[in-house]
Amino acid sequence: xxxxxxxxxxxxxxxxxxxxxxxxxxxxxxxxxxxxxxxxxxxxxxxxxxxxxxxxxxxxxxxxxxxxxxxxxxxxxxx
Amino acid sequence: xxxxxxxxxxxxxxxxxxxxxxxxxxxxxxxxxxxxxxxxxxxxxxxxxxxxxxxxxxxxxxxxxxxxxxxxxxxxxxxxxxxxxxxxxxxxxxxxxxxxxxxxxxxxxxxxxxxxxxxxxxxxxxxxxxxxxxxxxxxxxxxxxxxxxxxxxxxxxxxxxxxxxxxxxxxxxxxxxxxxxxxxxxxxxxxxxxxxxxxxxxxxxxxxxxxxxxxxxxxxxxxxxxxxxxxxxxxxxxxxxxxxxxxxxxxxxxxxxxxxxxxxxxxxxxxxxxxxxxxx
Numbered sequence: 001x002x003x004x005x006x007x008x009x010x011x012x013x014x015x016x017x018x019x020x021x022x023x024x025x026x027x028x029x030x031x032x033x034x035x036x037x038x039x040x041x042x043x044x045x046x047x048x049x050x051x052x053x054x055x056x057x058x059x060x061x062x063x064x065x066x067x068x069x070x071x072x073x074x075x076x077x078x079x
Numbered sequence: 080x081x082x083x084x085x086x087x088x089x090x091x092x093x094x095x096x097x098x099x100x101x102x103x104x105x106x107x108x109x110x111x112x113x114x115x116x117x118x119x120x121x122x123x124x125x126x127x128x129x130x131x132x133x134x135x136x137x138x139x140x141x142x143x144x145x146x147x148x149x150x151x152x153x154x155x156x157x158x159x160x161x162x163x164x165x166x167x168x169x170x171x172x173x174x175x176x177x178x179x180x181x182x183x184x185x186x187x188x189x190x191x192x193x194x195x196x197x198x199x200x201x202x203x204x205x206x207x208x209x210x211x212x213x214x215x216x217x218x219x220x221x222x223x224x225x226x227x228x229x230x231x232x233x234x235x236x237x238x239x240x241x242x243x244x245x246x247x248x249x250x251x252x253x254x255x256x257x258x259x260x261x262x263x264x265x266x267x268x269x270x271x272x273x274x275x276x277x278x279x280x281x282x283x284x285x286x287x288x289x290x291x292x293x294x295x296x297x298x299x300x301x302x303x304x305x306x307x308x309x310x311x312x313x314x315x316x317x318x319x320x321x322x323x324x325x326x327x328x329x330x331x332x333x334x335x336x337x338x339x340x341x342x343x344x345x346x347x348x349x350x351x352x353x354x355x356x357x358x359x
Contacts, residue, residue, distance in 0.1 A: 006355075008281065008346060008348065009278050009279060009281055009307040009311065010278070010279075010307045010310050010311060049297075049301060050296075050297070050357075050359070052357050052358075055355070055356065055357055055358060056357070056358045057296070057357070057358060057359045071355070071357065073346075074306070074307045075255075075298075075301045075305075075306045075307065076276050076277070076278045076282070076283060076306060076307045076308065077253060077254065077255055077258070077276055077278075077298070077301075077306040077307075077308060078164070078253055078276055078277040078278050078282075078306070078307070078308025078313045078317075078318075079161050079163055079164060079165045079166070079250075079251050079252050079253035079275070079276060079277065079318075
């Protein structure tokens with residue numbers, strides 16, 4: 001399966017990971033969770049504050065399916 | 080002469096942007112009427128607009144903001160907590176829009192690191208309390224807006240009395256703990272809270288309803304975390320943009336627009352560029 005992974009703010013630098021293709025997608029052979037996706041590209045869990053699956057709040061334990069869109073945010077607090 | 084007659088005698092006809100003739104009146108004439116009758120200026124603005132005479136300062140708001148909307152704004156009250164990057168833009172915007180009463184809060188004075196992004200920070204305001212500078216600058220921009228300046232930190236739910244007459248609160252703070260305290264105040268006062276935050280060339284806006292607990296989802300357990308803005312900085316672009324979205328959310332609430340029911344999180348990345356909506 002193939003999922004789209006969007007990495008925001010400070011996490012955008014992880015989008016250059018070699019496993020992410022030019023469309024921002026990541027491929028998996030079998031079942032996987034959002035945690036598997038972020039581990040694969042090396043995002044430390046402690047740097048993650050919000051996780052979204054297809055635009056809706058989710059958790060790192062959420063299972064992902066083909067064509068899902070995953071959004072990952074760090075803590076943001078500037079004002 | 081009655082206030083109506085005084086206003087009528089000073090009004091003139093001007094063709095607006097849509098080619099429609101409108102009765103208009105200037106600040107000077109409105110101030111004269113306030114002085115003659117010895118009544119507060121904002122009351123003269125309201126009377127003028129109720130009579131269909133458009134203050135010139137609001138003419139270019141129309142028809143996106145109607146005269147009826149403008150009267151609603153002139154009689155509205157908004158609290159803006161934080162008068163830094165976001166707060167300065169929000170306060171200036173609400174002042175130009177003619178929101179009648181603004182309560183503004185910030186314990187700090189301007190310093191040189193504010194010059195990159197904060198409205199009204201300038202060489203001649205360095206060292207001066209932000210809220211006092213804002214109050215003075217806004218008085219010159221729109222004297223029909225009454226601003227109460229509070230040179231204090233808002234970080235305690237016991238401060239809820241200060242928000243008693245507000246209809247909505249804008250969150251322009253910059254620390255997780257203070258934002259959680261402010262959400263507690265908004266819960267206590269049953270007020271909508273328009274959250275905004277920035278980092279780098281991006282930022283987030285979200286309407287938080289009383290007791291919905293979503294500020295906790297954004298900041299709970301993160302008090303000591305290194306946040307994105309420390310790593311990316313906060314150039315002027317993102318506070319100006321996010322503040323504009325916050326002002327829009329405040330307007331939608333004050334004017335009772337359907338859009339004010341939409342409390343999805345908006346995230347904008349100007350560099351990419353992208354705008355995404357998320358349900359939290």
